[in-house]
Amino acid sequence: MTSSSTSSSRFPRISTYGVPTRCWCGEGITTFGSSTAENQYRRFHRCEIAKGRKSENHLFKWIDEALINEMRMVNAKHERVAQGLTNFEKRVMEKVKSEIARIEHEVSQKLKEKVKLEIARVEKEMKQKLKIATVAMVVVGAIVGIWNSLTV
Numbered sequence: 073m074t075s076s077s078t079s080s081s082r083f084p085r086i087s088t089y090g091v092p093t094r095c096w097c098g099e100g101i102t103t104f105g106s107s108t109a110e111n112q113y114r115r116f117h118r119c120e121i122a123k124g125r126k127s128e129n130h131l132f133k134w135i136d137e138a139l140i141n142e143m144r145m146v147n148a149k150h151e152r153v154a155q156g157l158t159n160f161e162k163r164v165m166e167k168v169k170s171e172i173a174r175i176e177h178e179v180s181q182k183l184k185e186k187v188k189l190e191i192a193r194v195e196k197e198m199k200q201k202l203k204i205a206t207v208a209m210v211v212v213g214a215i216v217g218i219w220n221s222l223t224v
């Protein structure tokens with residue numbers, strides 16, 4: 073490859089998205105003002121080395137474009153964060169709902185069992201009392217019978 077610098081563009085361009093901090097060559101980025109007629113005073117990012125070596129493909133970025141890129145990135149990030157939050161909220165709400173449903177089910181199940189047990193206990197108790205009452209009535213009946221036979 074020959075390094076004939078017959079490029080039609082005044083600046084060989086390597087562009088990045090957003091505000092650059094360092095050129096590919098390792099040099100930090102400085103801002104310059106354009107002196108071309110079509111971009112008079114327009115500011116751009118470039119490394120110091122590129123100034124002296126016009127034929128090399130150092131990083132070039134218009135500051136206004138870089139700032140617009142940054143704003144877009146911030147907006148996109150903001151949207152992602154907002155979306156992430158919405159998704160997180162949704163997941164939390166779903167989890168809370170399912171947890172409530174689970175607890176309700178568990179409680180009603182336990183309550184049912186408890187009620188069943190209580191009914192069984194009361195039934196048993198009633199039967200017991202009924203038995204005692206029956207026995208008592210029989211005993212009272214017998215006593216009354218004996219009493220009657222004695223007093224006649």
Ligand SMILES: [Zn+2]
Nearest residue numbers: 095097119130
């Ligand atoms: Zn450079």
